[in-house]
Amino acid sequence: MMSGYAGIFLFSTIANSPVEICGALVLAAWILSGRFLPDTRLWLKSDTAFPVLGMVLFPWVGLLYAPSPQDGLHIAVRGYYWLYSIPLVRAIHSRKYSNLLIHLFLAGLLLNTISSFLQIIHILPLKYGTPSGFLGISSPWITYTLLLTAGICIASFYLRQAVSFRTRVAYALLIVVYFVTIGFVGGRSGYVAFILLSPLLVYNLVGGKYFGRIAIISLLVVSVLFTFPVVQTRFAQAKKDLVQYSQGNVNTSVGLRLHMWVVTFNEIKSHPFLGIGTNGFRSIWERNKQGKALPVFDHPHNSFLYMLVSFGIPGLAVFCWLLLVMLKTGWRAFGSPLGFSLFVFTLIFIIGGLTDTQSLVFPTMILFILFSGFAAASETGDEALSITQKKEEKARG
16 A cells, blocks of 8 residues: 555656556555555544545535536546545554655656756756756646745755765755755745745755744745746736736736636635536636636636635535645644645645635646545544554454
8 A cells, every 4th residue: 555655756747647547546455455444443543534525525416517518527426536635544543654654745846847857958848948857738837846946845855854874965955856856846825835945945945933033034045036038927927917807808827827717716705605507617707707818727727716716615625625624734733844845835835725726637636635644644643553553453363
């Protein structure tokens, strides 16, 4: 089972199919091992269980009143991905296993950055106009920079804990590689996440007693980020987009988002409690976008508005409930690699969800599910370890 999880974490930022194959291996091994029922009972004791059940059920219920149920079926079917989070309750009961999975996530990101550098020097083609590594069309800008920001923060935590000089140098180089890659990608939400979390990065590098120093170094780090021409161009373009939007042109990156959100809010007013159903945004967008030349979209580029417009106030409440549980659990275990990674990923997922529906983008969706499993494992860790030890003692006896 751990081999399957290792593959999921390694390939989560690289390709979809290997993740699904490894996920199938995890579920098959889990069911055949006879741990399905005891692990599920243990998972149900965690605070993540009920909001996760809501995340699974709402898309199925939403099919009953969706404008085109057949178009939303693929979203509802993907609910089985949440099963990946349940075996984690006992699979990572030791620090060794959680460290392994986190490092495999970092390794997958490193492979992406190597591919990105090869794209920058034109050895590999720029598939989507940006050095996006192995990531597909739905995730080369925002998602990639968000994941790289998560990688930088997590690597900085391990750097702070490292004892040997070689290990510290290795983590420092990893941070630099991720950082340089961010400068060429162009995802503004990832840049915002990096800016907001830069004090946390610096805290790991210089310690927590020097708040003034942390603030100054954070400003310097952010200033270095803005030396990259791509970063400057992307923020300058956002300013231009806002000017054009004020002049009536919505067909820009920022303008389309603002226009989508207006359309979404108008629809929410009409359907506040149940929403419009699973994958119903496309129909209301086509009906209300007021411009045939505007692109077709299946979601409002905001995770919170997506849940609210699709499944109403209950859907948004369940989504926020899960996020709060993950943040709380991560904060309580902030001093451990698992807790720190959980807290940082959840924060970055929230920031990215403000300008894109990260809950639908495959890499961040899978990692969101897995990190919810980290939260459940952290909450039930002592009990999971006790059960495992008893089984081992019984087998030896």
